[in-house]
Amino acid sequence: MSDMYGKGILKGLSVSLKRFIETYLDDLSWWGKRYHTDAGIAHRGSKDARGIFTVQYPEEKIPTPEEFRFVPFLVYDEGPNGEKALRCTSCGICTKVCPPQCIWIVRATDPATGRPIPDPAKFHIDADICMNCGLCAEFCPFDAIKMDHDYELASFHRNVFDETRLSKPASYYASIRPANAAREDAARAAKAASRMVQSE
Amino acid sequence: MESNELNSPETNIPPELQGQVAITSLDRLYNWGRSASVWPLMFGLACCAIEMICAAASRFDIARFGMEIMRPSPRQSDLMIISGTVTKKMIPIIVRLYNQMPEPKYVLAMGACASGGGPFKEGYNVVSGVDKFIPVDVYVPGCPPTPQALLNGLMKIQEKIRSEPIKTARWYQKGPDMAEIPVPILGPDLIDPRNITLFPNGERN
Amino acid sequence: MVIPAPAQFADLTARFPEVLKPDTRPGYAGWILDQAALLEFASALRDEFGYDYLSSVTAVDYLAENKMEVVYHVYKTTGGSGVVFKIQVPRSDPIEVPSLVSIYPGAELQEREAWDLFGIKFTGHPDLRRIFMWEGFAGHPMRKDWHEPYFEEEAKPLKSRWPDGKIVMAESKNLYGDNISYPEGFSPGNQTFDPEKALYEALRNYQKDEIGLDTDHIIVNMGPQHPSTHGVFRVAVVLDGEKIVNLKPVMGYLHRNHEKIGERNTFIMNMPYTDRLDYLSSMSNNFGYALAVEKLMNVKPTERAEYIRVMMAEMTRIANHLMAIGALLNDLGAYFTPMLYALEERELLLDIFEAVAGSRMMCNYFRFGGVARDLPEGTLQMIKGLFFERLPRKIDEIDRFLSENEIIRSRGIGQGVLSAEDAIKYSAAGPLLRASGIPYDVRRAEPYSIYDRFEFDVVVRTNGDIYDRLMVRFDEIRQSIRIVQQAVKQLPDGPVMALKPMYQVRVPPGEAYGRVEGPKGELGFYVISNGKPTPWRYHVRAPSFINLTAFGPICIGQKIADVVAVLGSIDIVLGEVDR
The missing domain is CATH 3.30.70.3270 (Alpha-Beta Plaits)
Structure with missing residues (x-):
């Protein structure tokens, strides 16, 4: 057990809080271009993605890579x-x-x-x-x-x-x-x- | 849904009132509500279930379609996503779950296996398509269908729901509910009680 | 790997000169043992020679020679190559072989599988019931003379497809319109037995507590439709209050007949089927199968292909462990939030698989002698970005998010303990074994491919509880990141295929056992070729399946609520359990 009961939970919750704030920071830094633009979709699927991650199918679609097969x-x-x-x-x-x-x-x-x-x-x-x-x-x-x-x-x-x-x-x-x-x-x-x- | 979709197309709204007033029919409003709150049964069979989980997770997020409330109990769910290979050992349970779902109920066959047996069709323990036993509304091909393909199938389910007027939909009419589907029996091989007549010397009275 | 020279076994042959004969068939290796000496031989092997880990038990049906063979692969947990020994019995009825459960309890489920699919009676087995098919199913389907209802031909390609392939659905050719057939003279009217009866009889067979109150024990069934059984898995438990007194896993609800179909497929056709075994880690499955067939063909993949293979296999391990961590947390009650975090990173890995192999889950990327295609343009950049910048940071974040959480610690620490001796005894593999303090990892114990070139640690934790299994997965992710980083740096240029791509490969007769350290444990493929385009025997040593042998013993004595936690910490995938 950690020294203070509940510390681990709080630590975990801070990760969630950080994610929540990051979403808005990322939104701001993209000036509204984060959604419904190709660059925005690519950004959300890249290593730099932070905050909310959702691709709004059917309005947005994840680009299919060349080798994709159906x-x-x-x-x-x-x-x-x-x-x-x-x-x-x-x-x-x-x-x-x-x-x-x-x-x-x-x-x-x-x-x-x-x-x-x-x-x-x-x-x-x-x-x-x-x-x-x-x-x-x-x-x-x-x-x-x-x-x-x-x-x-x-x-x-x-x-x-x-x-x-x-x-x-x-x-x-x-x-x-x-x-x-x-x-x-x-x-x-x-x-x-x-x-x-x-x-x- | 956009307001112009909800608007009944037969009614003309004067230009000065457009954007302020929406006229709709009860059918549309009712089915709009229904289609935007389809609760799937939390029920994964095989590989496709993982893609179903991905569709429910943050990147694809079926909550945007009002479907995130996956119920583990069939009594509370509207939609059964058959996500994977249906085996003979499993089909009695699937049929029982389907029987337990309240009407109106929908079935989505996700992926090749659920639709037609898929790559395992020839296997001795595989049912060649869940539609051999329960009625399927939407078939989604793919092995497995990507989460986006699944969302596409779920939109087809919504499309179907929207096309069911209250007046004529069977489950709002008087009369008995849909007959239960007889649960298959595990014998020397799977026995479908509906096929008893097919037995060459079947004497089940 | 089969034994190269009998030198190290001089003592073994000296010890059993009469009953142990080398297997001299071309392409085969190992020993053929007289079945009367099986138990004596096995206990000597375990106690005197140190081969304490029974990896695989399977059967082969040699129809033409009218005999059945039971094949055992045994290893040392300290590493090195193993021993293969075989028992040959005439194909009479009943076929009887002594059970090895008393010496290697890890054989329990595997012998049940051989009984179910081949009809080999293991005398002395404590609970010999059918495992995949239900009790009462007609016949033993893996026998070569048993044909399924949709049977067309012994081997693919089927002649009906070309050149005049009038499309006919298989079901329209069958009298019943479905994939079923019945023994002659059967009519549904005389169907009286209960397929569940044997299970409940087996459940009631447990050590009753003589002291204490005489209370009723109740039987609870969990699954096959249950949110935390990771698929269509069923657990039947006997409860004394909340305490579990007996537990039997019930499987077969996803038995898709991989092995039967695999013996009809040509060698290359099996590659996409292996994807669907452990569908969370298709690249490792490809790897194991490719290794087995390459061993038979005596082909070595090119350098670049080897590096790509290792990179892909390690990425698969990360993707799988992320899923396992998310699912375990789901089972512990942290419904879906940890899963969302884990799946986010997994999605980015799947993007790489999609770009390289063409599919998110079913990669079908490995070929005999290399990989299907070189890394497409830009994918190496994606891998670099992910593995040098994002993943190390994100794994730490998920770790911070979860591992100090008091609820996880109190539900994990000291719960569901599997001791080191038991882990070996029950043939546990992968994180389950390593969390119990056994540093056994096939990548180190018997390095395959180019794993001997990388620096990484074999992750070990010592308590063997749920929490340690979770932590082992975190640590393994970190080691995998290390391996991928090294592989990216060392990746050489060159071709990715050692052979000309062929849709039908020539595989010389013989047997091979290819094993890799899959994310869930030791994944083995036992392939026998008889020189034809299709394998004669194709067996998968599935780690999730064999890890379930330990599931009952871990759970007995625990509370009912811990069943899902233990199951989540074992990390099974039903595609692999049931095959």
């Missing part, structure tokens, strides 16, 4: 006339590496010959089985399946996503993961260039 999506490249070309070749590597086996792919066939063509006819992800592990995106050789940043998926029904729901443009991908997209684009361009050289 349910995957399929990347498509936009053609000059707005046509959508899914990067997916239905090679099936994502289905083979998916730990809970939540990806179903039907391979498309050429209507004329009946042979399989590198395109998915159907692509389903059961978002209520998906464990957001990111292995599909990590091992996809065509940069076709990527992990999304959109976490606001709450709905009134069970979520099984099909290829239309899953497709998102490459520009969206570049906007959520700029560094990764730039690196992958460069790698793909280099590969294409080397293939050109070889074929010549």
Whole structure:
């Protein structure tokens, strides 16, 4: 026991009091810019944060870091006339590496010959089985399946996503993961260039 | 809630009175009150429960939605957040808790496991989605959903509450209360009393 | 680690020349013991050779050879590598093996697990009941010939997913529309037994106090839905007034079949599943599993990856201990305020995990031979800022906030005592063991990864009470900060992967036991490969689970109100207890 009964409690309460005062000091030092500004949100999530810590979702959102992963999506490249070309070749590597086996792919066939063509006819992800592990995106050789940043998926029904729901443009991908997209684009361009050289 | 949200859109307020007078319907006022004081059951199952605790903690603070009063007793709560994998050993207890909650009651399936079995779906002790036994109002995908995704789901619950007029909501009508859901039994495997008829040679009279 | 050379065991083989044979299967190590000599061997091992700490007991089903094997891993609390010995029994019915509880009481829950999942009867076990599944469940699910209702194939990837993966929900393929199947001829009408009966029978089996008043003892059930059981944990206690005379932990409410699913997954697929074991410290779980598989593959991670791994594992320890401190204070009645302080710092750590690994809790960051990706730009700055400026100050603040509080001191000091001998006896690990005065930390006892390069102290307190367990966590946070600071300073440049990233790794046949000092204690992964893409056996030595062996003995004699405090001070996570 400490020398004076209640001293420990008072000491603890002083920590709380300090926190209370710090909130107002921090508010003052930001001149009202502590809330609803990007700098303010970043400050509250930084090592210098003091006082109140709350991010007022939905008005404010914590910025998602580049590597953040939620349910995957399929990347498509936009053609000059707005046509959508899914990067997916239905090679099936994502289905083979998916730990809970939540990806179903039907391979498309050429209507004329009946042979399989590198395109998915159907692509389903059961978002209520998906464990957001990111292995599909990590091992996809065509940069076709990527992990999304959109976490606001709450709905009134069970979520099984099909290829239309899953497709998102490459520009969206570049906007959520700029560094990764730039690196992958460069790698793909280099590969294409080397293939050109070889074929010549 | 902003005053313009509370205002009934069908009523035109003269321009000189705007900002001073709010006209609303009883429904809106009542449901506004209800949606801003949803008390969840303090009930964590698995990984998602930790994100639920984080959502209740200082950074996300569900007190801003009037939901910080997590009741450990089902008798006092409105919302059941199924935060994690529902196992066969646990489902009788979950059903019993649900039966004990007073109406109107809501269920939020948080995360993949509660919604559809999730990554553990194939496991021998896992129920593939709590909706096999109790009705679910909102499904929140994610494994686990971040606290913000959970808040998004809770806002969906509020949205649902706001769309329930007093006149037609079932629990304000005359008649019996909602029938209790039969509690599953633990036998050689989980037995759902509602499925007794499915047994090839089931003779339960 | 398995024993390298039989040299140090010359005496052991000399002592048991007839019954002890080296395990000569390729990739395997250790000894195969004749089961008749098990008890004699184990007591000699403990008393004469000093192997006083039973780390893991598990079973392996060798279906093709028609035998079951029980595997024991035993260590010395003074450090060093351990002994692995195995008992082989034919796969007849019933399968019987002598119980080791009389020599190593830490085997109690683990043997119950092996009985529940493999159907191995441990003769002489004081309380052999099912532990995860309920009494009356049909079959022993971890046996290789037992298939669950949603069973599709022996190994993933499932063929139904590609190339014509018409989406079919597993439940729509099952007659009952749910994950259930029944033994032939079963009908619900003849369901008469009570799955709870065995528990209550076991509860009533205790030493009655002969002196004193003849009062009725009452049974109280706490949980599985209870605010302070840290999840879906149930405690059944027998009370004499307010005093606890018997206590049984009841678990399995979150038994998610990690091991069964893990034996169907390919090696890499198990990595994200390990995140969900102890979901508060996913990086350590990754670490343990990666170590075990790397041992099998004989791969060494790159230097930079090793440093990143250590940094992440230590950050996980801090995040976990913060949560544990907050939760313990919740249980002691300081509802939520200390938790808010602790979670604030934890959030900042989670931000780092989110930036590095992509998820706040389920990091899935380790790969065999390294880590999934290098630290993204700016994260090293975040780590530096947090670990050099903020955390040391904040931990002191939380310490000041809590540890002199009179209520905490009076509820913690001298309460829930676990003596040093008992801690070893019950195979307690982590802060629970170290608070009882045993300086046993796998990072020092048998250094893995690059822990031998860092300066840190093994935290020890001597009273073994609730307060000391709380203080051990504070001190461990400080040591972890020290390690991260050193790692940040020494972090070399270079690649983070030693291998080419492959979605299916080749793992040579053999066995490996990878163990790390997780935040909750010694976390071990026992993996057996038979050269196929999926492990033949994947067992987790879960510290929270085994620490619960000591839970009953600590509580007996205490008051009912202390149960939650003791449980909070043990710091369990149900994902790991039940797996």
